[in-house]
Amino acid sequence: MTKTQHLVAAALASVALTAPAFAADDTIKIGFATAESGFMEAYDKPATDAALIRIDEINKAGGLLGKQIEVVKADTKSDRAEGAKAGLTVIDDGADLVVVSCDYDFGSPAALAAEDAGKVSFFLCAESVKAGIQGVGPLSFSASVLAPVQGAAMSEWAFKEKGAKDFYKLLDTWTVYNKGICDGFDWMMPKLEAQGAKLVGEDTFKNEDASIAAQITRIKSLPKEPDAIMLCTMMPGGVSAVKQIRAAGINSMILTGSGMDGSYWLPAVPDLSNFFIPVQGSIYGDDPNPDVKKFNAAFKEKTGADPSSQYAYPGYVMVDVWAKAVERAGSTDAEAVVAELEKMKDEPTLFGPRTFTSELHHQNNATYLVVDVEKGKPGVVGKWTLSEPVPMDAIMK
Known part of the structure; x- marks a missing residue:
């Protein structure tokens, strides 16, 4: 039994089990077992807010299968054991779909309860292949794009488009x-x-390292400065690494992953340039898709602020x-819905096409916008x- 399965078992033992409540005949329920407190809230809340926008749109258009979507929530408190309990809570509240945190480690306890x-x-936006069939089971999916796609896309783009x-x-x-x-x-x-x-x-290096001086010395000892540095990192340590690289006078292109999206950290590296990030949609008001701009405006109207990063969009x-799979299945039955999801090939969405198969409930390819700072x-x-x-084989490496 895995660690997360032990957590689910412990939660089952600690929560009084009753006959599950089922959604009323005139509603369909989506349960959010996500972080409303703790450090994961910074990731989960924007994606949840985006999900609520789509739910509102569906309800205003007549609902799903002629029924209104009702939302139920339980706070994971950014804790794995609480995540298992939160999953059980929304299931007991009659959730037809269980939405879990934007990370495999913190979302899997609730996902295993749903399975x-x-x-x-x-x-919501986990980018490890384990956040799906490989780590949870055949009823589990992720709404985002796998991390390996980011590294592959940025290096190919830099070679072919930037020379x-x-x-x-x-x-x-630090992380998977x-x-x-x-x-x-x-x-x-x-x-x-x-x-x-x-x-x-x-x-x-490690995310928590206060200094990467030794690594920088090795870069500077090269016969010439590299054209591009593939920096595989995330917040918060990624900011320090970028700052130190530039302070050392290294001006190479820095290629990174979507986890570095957002302008909130840029004042820590004044006048940063030649820094490139792959994103599913732009939060900066310049997305070439007018519908994304409309979504950003709707997000700001609903929340009072612009999306903080592209991680809002997978929600x-x-x-x-x-919802499309439910309509095509004519039911919220899990197996029927999964069958319809697995038929999706290049399914159009506001943030690019999506494909799911019986082997992979993630995206192993995507069209990215490239953001340059x-x-x-x-x-x-x-x-x-x-x-x-x-x-x-590369995804499962």
């Missing part, structure tokens, strides 16, 4: 997400090397694709779709 109850679960030839890999070993970014980079590099690119060095996508100002400078999907 055990025969309910579909959706991770980068010499690459350096710098991996923050960070490793996934570099796994995608590792898969792409031999393809680029066959076309003239070169990996000139690689190194690691909207999650409700959209699940120049003199501290982020903006979209391009769009990129991988030349081929990332294969399972």
Whole structure:
């Protein structure tokens, strides 16, 4: 039994079990077992707010299967054991869909509870392959795009669109997400090397490291500055790493993952330039899709603020694709809904096409917007779709 399964079992033992409540005949229920407090709230709340926008749109258009969608919630408190309890709570409240936290480690206890109850679960924006079939079971999905796609897409884009030839890999070993970014980079590099690119060095650090001076020294000791540094990291340590790289006078392109999206941290690195991030949609008012701009306005009207990063968007996508599957199945029955989700190939959504299969409940390819930060100002400078999907052996590395 895995650690998360032990947590679910413990929660089952500690919660008084009663006959599950079922949704009223005139409603369909979506249960959010997500963080409303603690550090995970910063990730879960924007995606939840986006999901609520899509739910409101569906209800105003007549509902789902002619029924209104009702929302029930339970706070995981950013704690794994509480996550299992929260999952059981929304299931007991009659949830037809269980929405869980934006991270495999913190969302899986609630997702495992849903799997055990025969309910579909959706991770808000987890980007580990474990947040689905491989780590939870056949009823579990993620609304975001796998981390390896980010590393692969950014390196291919930099080579083909920006002429980068010499690459350096710098991996923050803190999380599976960070490793996934570099796994995608590792898969792409031999393809680029066959076309003239070169990996000139690689190194690691830890998110909590106060200094990466040794790593920077090794970069500066190269015969010449690399064209691009693939920086596989996330907040908060990613900010310190970027600041130190630039303070050392290294001006290489910095390529990174979606976890570094957002302008809130940019004042910590004044006048940052030549810094590139893949995003599913732009929060900066310059998305080429007018419907995304409308969504951003609706998000601000609902919450009082602009989306803080692109991680708000998968919440909207999650409700959209699940609702489509329910309509096509004519039912909220989990197996019927999963069958319809697994038929989706390049299903159009506001934030790009989505594909699910019986082997993968994630995206192993996507069209990304590329955001460039120049003199501290982020903006979209391009769009990129991988030349081929990332294969399972690279995803499962």
